[in-house]
Amino acid sequence: MPIEFNPIGRIHSPFSGLQGMPIQPTGALGVRGTVELYGEYREGLKDLEGFSHIILLYHFHLSRGFSLIVVPFLDSVERGVFATRAPKRPNPIGLSIVRLERIEAAVLHICNVDILDGTPLLDIKPYVPDFDAQEAVRAGWLEKAGRSVSNRKSDDRFK
């Protein structure tokens, strides 16, 4: 039985198409955008402004179908989709950690945005280093590739 979720807002960014979009917030340092939370959810933003970083969960709404094996943007080798952050996943949920600059009414001004303009928002969570920052980590094939993210851009391979 499918689980149904409803968008709680939209994410706005300078990226209207996949071509040339940064990959991951680390490739989008300084890129500004907004999260427009639908008014009915506004009360849930209480206390969020104390957090410098937030986790956005969103729907990869342009992704059609999925592939279990993908060639990710950061590589030229086929990888299992769960070992990548590629959008063509069985459940196309995206995750980005962005900097929260300020909140005005139900609009969140954010920085380091690697998300397509118009993306449906599913959830906002506070980023908490005690929960979310891990030490002594092995990052598999992304150990080296992850660091080259700042000069790599998206293309339309996952459309």
Add this chain to the structure above:
Amino acid sequence: MPIEFNPIGRIHSPFSGLQGMPIQPTGALGVRGTVELYGEYREGLKDLEGFSHIILLYHFHLSRGFSLIVVPFLDSVERGVFATRAPKRPNPIGLSIVRLERIEAAVLHICNVDILDGTPLLDIKPYVPDFDAQEAVRAGWLEKAGRSVSNRKSDDRFK
């Protein structure tokens, strides 16, 4: 129009009820569990074993309805739900970063599990410090409370 997701597996843990369950993986250090990925998705696990930590996204399947204002487990003060990790969210999606110990066929052996037994799995992503570990972070009301997580347990307030 709702977005439909289908579980891709189940998470197994020692926690059969909410009462007494740890809050966050940092409160569940050493607690072992498994992720049973449905066989049809197994190919997507290729290369995942190179990662010491993975991000699990799952459905808070016991959560009924949502509250925009909650009193989180770690506090006695009302907070906006998006400034907490409480399960009673508009879209009840849970996020935990756990240690991946090994993979046997379609079963992932994991450690630091703060998840209820039988929880439907939505996605697995590799944890990549270059993407996911942030520095110079302000963690709002969780700045201090986050550190007390190891001796705080869940109760049934979010059922």
